[in-house]
Amino acid sequence: MKNAGFSLLEILVALTVFSIASVALTLGVTTSIRTNATSERLTQATILAQDKLEALLASNPTLLAGSDVPRAGFTRTWTILFDTPQPGVAQVNVSVVWADSSPHTVTVSTVVNK
Numbered sequence: 001m002k003n004a005g006f007s008l009l010e011i012l013v014a015l016t017v018f019s020i021a022s023v024a025l026t027l028g029v030t031t032s033i034r035t036n037a038t039s040e041r042l043t044q045a046t047i048l049a050q051d052k053l054e055a056l057l058a059s060n061p062t063l064l065a066g067s068d069v070p071r072a073g074f075t076r077t078w079t080i081l082f083d084t085p086q087p088g089v090a091q092v093n094v095s096v097v098w099a100d101s102s103p104h105t106v107t108v109s110t111v112v113n114k
Contacts, residue, residue, distance in 0.1 A: 045096040049108040053094045074098045
């Protein structure tokens with residue numbers, strides 16, 4: 001008589017392999033979701049910094065520094081340093097700060113003729 005089916009040992013080995021693979025897959029998906037969220041926030045912060053930099057360059061600002069909250073969760077600050085890095089030019093710096101699991105900062109800078 002030929003035995004058909006699986007033994008208890010074979011089933012336990014298969015369940016162990018499946019359990020380990022499931023844990024690894026779950027960790028991979030979780031890491032991917034977290035990385036995607038961080039990437040999205042980084043993109044938003046970069047766009048907010050670039051938008052403010054362009055607005056400052058277009059308006060010929062008189063304020064040397066300032067800050068605002070352009071979107072919930074983000075704080076944007078800017079500084080304008082005249083005659084830096086050399087006379088006749090101005091350095092414009094815009095930083096956007098946000099926090100998720102840890103604090104992050106994106107800074108965009110340029111130098112323009114006065």
